Amino acid sequence: MSALGKKIAQKSDAQLIYYIENIDKHTDEAVKLAVSELQNRNIAVPENIFEEIEIERKARLIKKNSFIRQTLLFCIPGFFFSSFTLMGILGIHSVISLITDCITSWTIIWITTGLGAIILPLLFFRYIREMDSKRLQAAGVLLVFFNLIEYTFIQCSLGLFYIDGKMLCYGHDGQMVLPFISSSWVGIIILIIFSIVFSFFSRLRIEE
Known part of the structure; x- marks a missing residue:
């Protein structure tokens, strides 16, 4: 016993x-x-x-895996730490620039983050649809990483829609920062929409 x-x-x-x-x-x-x-x-x-x-x-x-609640908790500081994720993006740009020119480096980053912003939600959605109860209990932890990575992908890929490589490489700092700050706010809205979709399908999965 x-x-x-x-x-x-x-x-x-x-x-x-x-x-x-x-x-x-x-x-x-x-x-x-x-x-x-x-x-x-x-x-x-x-x-x-x-x-x-x-x-x-x-x-x-269902209560434990409230993706909407967890995402909202993530989004509150998300309004303020966009500068930190931007520093990470700039760090990656600096590394890639060691092997190629500045403009090509930004092009590589834009393509990579753009594809990532599309693929990552699809992978997470697939995970929700296929998971059992035990895996579902870990979904909340994975959501934290999903939100952070997807937030960064959206911030970068959308930011590069508003500013080209030449301006990023040869413009002043103000021209570079503002598009990425604005795109990070759009990213928060997109994350909330994703969380609503994830919550809906996870609830269906639990009730099956």
């Missing part, structure tokens, strides 16, 4: 009944062990108790 099972076995009837009357406050395993212990004591339990446990499990997963 597991440690939890031994703990449950020591509970009184009233305490065990509390487990099954408050499914949302206990783990699925604890509630199932409480049901089993009550049955061993010949105490009646609701016939649909396991259906209720399953419903509660799904509700927990």
Whole structure:
């Protein structure tokens, strides 16, 4: 018998009944062990108790994997750290510029981030559609990385729509920064839209 099972076995009837009357406050395993212990004591339990446990499990997963809430929490500081992601973009540009000229470097970055901004949401969407319950529990952590990377991809790819390589390489700093700051704000809106779509399909996946 597991440690939890031994703990449950020591509970009184009233305490065990509390487990099954408050499914949302206990783990699925604890509630199932409480049901089993009550049955061993010949105490009646609701016939649909396991259906209720399953419903509660799904509700927990939906609440825990609220992509909209997590994305909104990400977007609040996102309005302010666009300069940090821009520094990262400039760092990558500096590295690529070591092997090619400045304008070609920006072209490579624009193509790469543009493709990334399209492909990454498709990959995450595929992950949601194919994941089981265990993988779904890790989706919230992956969403943090998705938001950060996608935010940077959008900021860079859209920013380069408003400014060309010559201006980036030979213009002054003000001309370079503003398009990337503006595109980062657009990126926040796009991330929120993605989170709504992800939440909708993850809910469908959980309820299947």
